[in-house]
Amino acid sequence: TMASASAAAVAAAGAAAEERAAEERERAVAAAREAERAEAERRVRAVEGERDEARASIAGEREARRQAYARVLELQGNIRVVCRVRPMLEVEHKAGEGADEDVTLFPQPDVVAIKTGGESKGRPLLERFEFQRCFGPASRQEEVFEEVAPLVSSVMDGYNACIFAYGQT
Structure with a gap:
């Protein structure tokens, strides 16, 4: 044991x-x-x-x-002023109102010239308008937005801005 x-x-x-x-x-x-x-x-x-x-x-x-x-x-x-000329509508073409290129000219990127209907010395009279930027009838929405994008960004950063659109659509 x-x-x-x-x-x-x-x-x-x-x-x-x-x-x-x-x-x-x-x-x-x-x-x-x-x-x-x-x-x-x-x-x-x-x-x-x-x-x-x-x-x-x-x-x-x-x-x-x-x-x-x-x-x-x-x-x-x-304060900036831009101009956008819209293309003619189909109804305007059908009504025989003429081509918008015959009435509205863009001699420079910031100038719109409109034929007034009169003539001087055999040349059509033009009324000229100057802007910071002009957009012709062939302009796309993207081009217009690129122009105003800095304003949109500044609003997002707290600044005040106004984008005012006027005219027939």
Whole structure:
């Protein structure tokens, strides 16, 4: 029975050693998890710092863009007058009102000349109107929008603007 007591003591010692080894493994796993958590928190703080820097940079760029637009608008003039001549409607063509090119001329990009119907020295009399920009009958909506896009952007930046359209459609 001494042998069985000795075997029991050896078994108990083995179990205790196994239990210490298991506890040691658990501590090692816990330490590894803690190190991973600390590393993850460090990376999160680094990414948050980069995000904050990016936000500050974006805010600075927005302000620079806003000021640049304000400067562009100031250089172009706070009040601009543009003219868009619409193409003749089908009903006008059918009514025999003539071609719009016969009445409205665009001698320069910022000038509209309209034939008044009279003549002087064998040449038709023209009434000239100057604008900051003229759009002829062949102009597309995209071209007109490109002209007013800076105004739209400045409104989005908090400035006041007015786009006024007048005439027959």
